[in-house]
Amino acid sequence: MAKRQDSDSESRRILQRVAQETDPAGNSFVARTTKGMRDHVSAADADRTDPIEVWGTRVGRILGLLLALGLMVWLVLFLTRGS
Numbered sequence: 537m538a539k540r541q542d543s544d545s546e547s548r549r550i551l552q553r554v555a556q557e558t559d560p561a562g563n564s565f566v567a568r569t570t571k572g573m574r575d576h577v578s579a580a581d582a583d584r585t586d587p588i589e590v591w592g593t594r595v596g597r598i599l600g601l602l603l604a605l606g607l608m609v610w611l612v613l614f615l616t617r618g619s
Contacts, residue, residue, distance in 0.1 A: 577601060 575581070579593035 577594070577597050579590050579597065582590045582593045584590065
């Protein structure tokens, strides 16, 4: 009987989460995407017990973001100058 109660509570939790994510009055797509990017760049998914891993992940992701932005700016400048 305890197994069924666990299954029921987990099912309710999943349904509540789906309802929150699909609720149009909830967080907008832009807000969720911005939060996801902030968490990604700040290494929220890294192991917090290892500070070197956290800072290495942050530095690597920030450098990657800057490189990607620089390449996009270069591409726009290259295309607007014409050949």
